[in-house]
Amino acid sequence: MDLKETNKEKMDAIGKNPNFLASVKHALDGIQTILKEEQNMRCHALLGIIPLLLAWYFQCSTIEWIIIIFCIFLVVIMEFLNTIFENVVDLVTDFEFHPLAKKAKDIAAGAVLVTALFSIAIALIIFLPKFITFYF
Structure with a gap:
């Protein structure tokens, strides 16, 4: 695996959500995190x-x-x-x-x-x- 592929994988991991439900899941994760940690x-x-x-x-x-x-x-x-x-x-x-x-x-x-x-x-x-x- 070369550096170009590694960077693409990183970008895919932090890129835009693939759909609305994924966005909602991440938002709910954020709410859960702040309630748990703060x-x-x-x-x-x-x-x-x-x-x-x-x-x-x-x-x-x-x-x-x-x-x-x-x-x-x-x-x-x-x-x-x-x-x-x-x-x-x-x-x-x-x-x-x-x-x-x-x-x-x-x-x-x-x-x-x-x-x-x-x-x-x-x-x-x-x-x-x-x-x-x-x-x-």
Whole structure:
């Protein structure tokens, strides 16, 4: 086997998915990996259940449901992106410390935090009046 054949095999292994079902399988593998390996993702997923239960309990309007679900998914998507950044930085730096690597990871983590705080603020705007009305 010559070098040209070896490179072609590598390209085939990392090339485009042959069909839609293969793409879905890889996407599901990614979701399974992040849930298995990232504690923060499991926390976000579990904490995302709380506003859903509150929305059900307080019989939120359709627009409130949409906003709540949007906020939950926004935090989850940001956690996906943060994990991607962390993995790429680790790959590029070969797990060696570099100040720019730390900076990139810190900024990505900060994006998740800002998104989570945004979502908490939205939850307070939606649920605080409902709590006040219901309990006082």
